[in-house]
Structure formats: structure tokens, C-alpha cells
Amino acid sequence: MSDIAVLTLTGRLTQDGELSYTNSDVPMLKFSVACNRWKSGGQHTSFYDCVMWGKIGEVKQRFANKGQHVSIAGYLDIDEFEGRNGKVRKPVVTVMNFEPTPGGGGSSGDPPLSNRQPQHASSSMNDDDDIPF
Helix, strand or coil, X not given: CCCCCCEEEEEEECCCCEEXXXXXXXXXXXXXXXXXXXXXXXXXXXXXXXXXXXXXXXXXXXXXXXXXXXXXXXXXXEEEEEECCEEXXXXXXXXXXXXXXXXXXXXXXXXXXXXXXXXXXXCCCCCCCCCCC
């Protein structure tokens, strides 16, 4: 049995997603997610750099707008590169699943789910119907 570590985040995109291509024409969508949490009596925000590879990154780019609330799942990688002071190691979330979440912003203007009125079935239902249960 192999080990597995899956990271799940919900938060808002801090900027529009940036789509680029590697030298071998592999699509790569980069974005950052801000997640709020309560700690020591106050709200704190953590920022996560994310990357989504392949065709799915191209498709999801249209949903990767600044302020959009999203739910993502993926795994944590460590990027290594040469910086000014030597080798730099930086955590990056490699995203496998990316979904915009309702009430999360963007330009839709929809209220959060908790503020929405319930949608009722057709008004043609008759209150006098005999329902056996």
C-alpha cells in the first residue's frame, strides 16, 4: 500500500490565474489562494502558491479570477531553485481538483448560500393532495 497526502483548501484567489507554457508546450496555470483562520483570538490569513498542470489548467483559467472563492485539492510539493543567496526551497500546492464555490465572489454578485431563499417546487402543487407519508 502506498502513502497518500492530500491537501484541501478553500479560500479566495489573490490575483488572476497566470497561464503559461513550458518549453515542451505543457500548459501551467499559477495562482495563489488566501485562507483565513482564527488563531489566538484573532483572524489570520495564510497564502498558498498553487500550480495546475496540463489541459485542465487551460480550462480552469476562466474561473481563476481575483477574489473568486474556490475549493482546491492537491498535494504539497517543494520547489527548489537558485536564489541570490543560494538554493531556495518553496512549498507549492500542485492542484488536482479546482472548483469555484458558490457565494464566493467574482462578478456574479450571488449572495452566499446561507443568505439565499430556498427554491420551491412548482407552484402547481396542490396543498389538498393526499400524500400517504
